[in-house]
Amino acid sequence: MYLRFNMILTIVIQISIIYVIKSAAQTNSEACNSCCTAGVPGIPGNHGNPGAIGPQGMNGIQGMKGEQGINGEQGIKGEQGLNGEQGMKGDNGSNGLDGTPGKLGPTGPQGLIGLPGANGVKGEKGEQASQQKSAFSVVFTSNPGRHAASPMKYNTIITDVGNHYNKETGKFVCAIPGVYVFQVTSMKSGSSGQILTRIMKNGNIQMSTWMSASGYNSVSTMVVLDLISGDQVWTQPNSSGHNYYYSNGGRYCSFSGFLLYAA
Structure with missing residues (x-):
């Protein structure tokens, strides 16, 4: 960027010099018109030294986005942050597969006696046992x-x-x-x-x-x-x-x- 600036500055100076010489020649020509004819233009002089750096210009129009650079190396792991606030309860998940049966637990206390059940179906008539008679x-x-x-x-x-x-x-x-x-x-x-x-x-x-x-x-x-x-x-x-x-x-x-x- 610095070289580009120098080149522009050089061109500006040369144009300025030509303009000064041209202005002087015109003046001399006007002074001499009454007494003499115009002479042949002289050879351009050598380039002057670069001028001092001018003040920073105004921001230009934003250029086009460059291509994405190469990913950098992974940085050092940072310290663990503070615990965040508890989030909202999520929806219930689907039921998982049944696990393997656990060991048989100890026998619990005996429960209350239940209500009598309904009468069962009447069984078939059995054979009469032999009975002694008198x-x-x-x-x-x-x-x-x-x-x-x-x-x-x-x-x-x-x-x-x-x-x-x-x-x-x-x-x-x-x-x-x-x-x-x-x-x-x-x-x-x-x-x-x-x-x-x-x-x-x-x-x-x-x-x-x-x-x-x-x-x-x-x-x-x-x-x-x-x-x-x-x-x-x-x-x-x-x-x-x-x-x-x-x-x-x-x-x-x-x-x-x-x-x-x-x-």
């Missing part, structure tokens, strides 16, 4: 009258499942240990006598019925006994003063028993 019912179909104070031998057997009632002795003999139910019903004759019938087990009184009212009257009782194999159960009058029995085809005097459940 049952009997015997009656007087004719009038026994003044029965002796001994085991009453009922003359008619209605039922004898297992054949455990002995008609010859009037006694039931236990063959299946378990709990049994026994029941006795007796009718008093129309005379002024009375009846008192006992249920006996191996010779011991278990239960008694008593009737002393006038006319025909019935009385009954029932007992539950726990028997073992070989135990014997029967009925008999208390004494010869309590044996005014009556029965006929109506079967008013009876003795029954059955196995409730086996032991």
Whole structure:
């Protein structure tokens, strides 16, 4: 830029010199027109020394944008800046993939008992388990009258499942240990006598019925006994003063028993 400025300055000086010489020659010519003719122009003089640097000119019009320069080397890493303010919460991201199952945790406390569930579908009818059976019912179909104070031998057997009632002795003999139910019903004759019938087990009184009212009257009782194999159960009058029995085809005097459940 400096050389360019010098060249411009030199040209300006030369033009100025030519203008001065021309002005002088014209003056001399005007002075001499009256007395002489114009002479031949002289040879141009040597270039003068460069003048002093002039004041800075006004800003010129902005030139065109130059080409992009080569990237410089990376500078040294600066110090870490201060933490900025927390930004706004972003939108929820999509669900990630399921992770691997964790280890089984400790057992928690037992919860409250829930409400009862609905009834299930009724199951199919099962097969009946084999059950041991023992049952009997015997009656007087004719009038026994003044029965002796001994085991009453009922003359008619209605039922004898297992054949455990002995008609010859009037006694039931236990063959299946378990709990049994026994029941006795007796009718008093129309005379002024009375009846008192006992249920006996191996010779011991278990239960008694008593009737002393006038006319025909019935009385009954029932007992539950726990028997073992070989135990014997029967009925008999208390004494010869309590044996005014009556029965006929109506079967008013009876003795029954059955196995409730086996032991």
